[in-house]
Amino acid sequence: MTTSSKRLKRFFWLLLAAGFVSVGAAAFMLDRLNIPPRQLAPYLERRAEGHQPAVVELAVRLTDGLQQLDRGTREVHTPQRWNIGAGAVATKTSGAGAEVVMVSTAVELKQALAQARPGQAITLMPGHYRIDGDGSLDIRQAGTAEAPIVVRAERPATVFIELNAGEGFKVDAPYWSFENLNIEGVCQTQEFCQHAFHVAGRGAHFTARNNLIVNFNAHFKINGEDGNFPDYGVIEGNTLTNTAPRRTISPVTPIDLVAASHWRIARNQISDFIKADGDRISYGAFVKGGGSDNRIEQNIVLCEYLLQGNRGAQVGLSLGGGGTGPQYCRDRRCITEQDGGVVQSNLIASCSDDGIYLNRAAASKILHNTLVDTGGITVRFPESSADVEGNLVDSVVRSRDEGLLRTAENQVTGPISLYLGRHPVRALFKAPGALDFSWKDKPAVRENMSEQIPDLCQGMRTGTVSYGAFEDFAACTRPQAR
Numbered sequence: 001m002t003t004s005s006k007r008l009k010r011f012f013w014l015l016l017a018a019g020f021v022s023v024g025a026a027a028f029m030l031d032r033l034n035i036p037p038r039q040l041a042p043y044l045e046r047r048a049e050g051h052q053p054a055v056v057e058l059a060v061r062l063t064d065g066l067q068q069l070d071r072g073t074r075e076v077h078t079p080q081r082w083n084i085g086a087g088a089v090a091t092k093t094s095g096a097g098a099e100v101v102m103v104s105t106a107v108e109l110k111q112a113l114a115q116a117r118p119g120q121a122i123t124l125m126p127g128h129y130r131i132d133g134d135g136s137l138d139i140r141q142a143g144t145a146e147a148p149i150v151v152r153a154e155r156p157a158t159v160f161i162e163l164n165a166g167e168g169f170k171v172d173a174p175y176w177s178f179e180n181l182n183i184e185g186v187c188q189t190q191e192f193c194q195h196a197f198h199v200a201g202r203g204a205h206f207t208a209r210n211n212l213i214v215n216f217n218a219h220f221k222i223n224g225e226d227g228n229f230p231d232y233g234v235i236e237g238n239t240l241t242n243t244a245p246r247r248t249i250s251p252v253t254p255i256d257l258v259a260a261s262h263w264r265i266a267r268n269q270i271s272d273f274i275k276a277d278g279d280r281i282s283y284g285a286f287v288k289g290g291g292s293d294n295r296i297e298q299n300i301v302l303c304e305y306l307l308q309g310n311r312g313a314q315v316g317l318s319l320g321g322g323g324t325g326p327q328y329c330r331d332r333r334c335i336t337e338q339d340g341g342v343v344q345s346n347l348i349a350s351c352s353d354d355g356i357y358l359n360r361a362a363a364s365k366i367l368h369n370t371l372v373d374t375g376g377i378t379v380r381f382p383e384s385s386a387d388v389e390g391n392l393v394d395s396v397v398r399s400r401d402e403g404l405l406r407t408a409e410n411q412v413t414g415p416i417s418l419y420l421g422r423h424p425v426r427a428l429f430k431a432p433g434a435l436d437f438s439w440k441d442k443p444a445v446r447e448n449m450s451e452q453i454p455d456l457c458q459g460m461r462t463g464t465v466s467y468g469a470f471e472d473f474a475a476c477t478r479p480q481a482r
Contacts, residue, residue, distance in 0.1 A: 034398040036375050036418050037070035038352060042313075069421040070395075071373055074308055074350070075433045081239060082300055082476045084267040084456060098150060106131055113139055119147035124181070126158040134166045143175030145205070153180040156210060162186045168196045172225070177207040185215035191248045194218060199233060199260075201225030206233040213240050217248050218256040222263070223289070229330060233263045241271045245310050249278035253321070259289035259330040265296045271305035273314065280312030284348075286321035288359070290330035292339040294319075296346065298456050298469075300476075302435075303351035303374075316348035316374060320359030320384070336362045336383045345454040345469045347437070349373050355395070358384045358403065366391060368453050370468035372425070372432050376412075379403035390446055390453070392468030394425040394432075409446055411467045429473075437473040 041063035048059030098121035103109045106129045112122045116139075131137060143149035151169075153159035160182045161168070168183060178197070185193030196213045199206045199222045206222075213219045219240045222230055240254040252275035255265055265285055275282040284301040287294040296317055303314035320337035338361040346369045348355040355374030358364055360383040368390040371377070376395030379386045385404040388397055393412045399405040413425050430438045443466045452460040457475035465471065 034396050034415050036395050036415060037066035039375050041066040041070075066419075070418050072421075072423070072426075073433065074304070074373075076308075077305055077435060079306065082269060082457075083478055084237070084269065084298055084300060084476060098147075105129070106136075110136055113137060113151070114141070116141045116143075116149050118142070118144045118149060118175070121150040121152060124151075124153050124159040126153070127160070129159070129161045130164070131161065131168065132164045135170070136165065137168055138170045138172070139176060139203075140173050142173040142202070145175060148175040148177055148205070148207075150177045150179065151181070152178070153182075156180045156212075157182060160184070163193065163196065164188075166192055166194045167198045167221075169198070171197065171199045171203040171206055171230075172201045174202060174204045174206075174230075176203070176205075177209065178211060179207075179209045181211045183211060183213045190215075190217070190244075190246050191250065194250060195221040197221070199223075199230045201228040201230060203230035204232050206230060208235050208238055210237045211239075213238060213254075215242050215244075216254075217246055217250050217252050219254040220256065222255075222257040222260050223328065224259040224330060229260050229291075231261045231263070233260065235263070235265045235268060237267045239269045241269075241305070242273060242307070245274035245276035245307060246282075247276050252282040253284070253286055255285035256283075257285075257287040257289075257291070257294065258324060258328055259291055260287075261291040261293055261330075263287065263291075263294045265294070266298050268299045269302075270299060271302040272307040273303065274307050274310045275312055276310065281315070281322065281353075282312065283315045283318050283321060283357075286318040287341060288319070288321040288337040289324040289328055290334045290337065293341070294338065295342045295344070297342065297344040298454050299346045300456070301346060301348045301351075303349075305350065308350075313353040314351050315353045315357050316351045316355040316371070317343055317346060318354075318357040318359065319343065319361035319364055320357070320380075323359060334360070336360050339363055341365075342367070344368055345456050346370070347372075347456055347469050349432070349435070351375065354378045355393070358386055360384055361386070365389075368465075368467070368469055369393075370437070370456075370470065371395065372429070372437070379405045390465075390467055392425060392428075392466075394423055409467070411444065437470075439473075443467065 045063045048056050101112050101122045103112050104125040164186050183196045187193035194217050196216050196219050246252045254270050270284045273282045301316045319341040324334050340363045342365045344367040349372045351374040353375050355371035356377045358379045360381050364386040366388045370392045372394045377397045380400040380403045382402040387406050389408040391410045430436050430440050445464050447464050452462045455461050456469040
């Protein structure tokens, strides 16, 4: 072999070694940063803004490629309603033995609300009710623990309330319940339809059950007022969605809870909360503002369901949200945004950003959730601490900015796999892109669970249980009694 041939061969091996070193270094860096491709992509796009067109075009191509690797091909879905939590949400109304007050017009409804007494069941006759203008449905009469006041349709899908107002029901009194109502925001300008329900101040022990609520920026807004806080609420078995991206700079969060404690948000279907203007950051539900002991469990959260291909950052569920101004916090300081919050047994899918995000949320529990096509779970800032256990995560679980993260027995996809377009957790399901989360093969299980774990689709489970939110997703697809 000639000297020149030896040199050429040596150069080739050095070049190959350099390539392996570069790939290895990149892999090491990706693994250490623990950032999924869907979150790196918009960062690269922002960094390229204002540069030469060739640089911008390269960044766009790169971000499109990263999104494709992480998210894959999304399918067109048809509307459906899942049966979440067997037998948990009654479709007939409560209030047996109550004094029934029948109403058949919007005027009669307003009068009944203004004159309500403990123990009444204000029952809307089947039909359509149009409400124009804020303040029309203000509620200041209190119910009691023994005799709450119920506003209801006797059966679902028979009463349709159209709200052309910034707020619908403003609840500033305790022990009110709303059941089986269809409520739609019909404002000509989306910005104006803020809330179907605003629960404030004295509105403790509020319940919303089995309602269909469509086209609001924040379908439920909960906050303190005049030194009072509406604690111990329940939002259960509702469907919350929008039919178009929200053209607003206001918060877009179907359940927006600030400074209240001891709420239970369970068995709801939350979807299509896309914020098209402003910062374009939206959440399916958050609890923040210095409250404590709030629970978010057994919900199906689909950030992009019927609305797909929109820009922005959609986050599934959050303890702490984007933070709170001190003046709105329960203690006027918000040293922590949440204490003792629980996020458990939820299915969260199709989110451009984190599936679960913790912001200054202390003593949190993130248990047995299933996350598919999201940015995973993030625990952020030193004030945050979280036990993350038994989750099935088609992405990463990570700490940011010194958040305290304790993990135990989660099934997680590492960042290197995501950058290679590999999704071993997603592959556990038959057709997750089509929202078929039936197991492809027998799933891995956690053994010897001493505590009972809620099942998204059925009752409670214990002993040997699957990772994630459910044992058998088929139970969520069975017809629901109406």
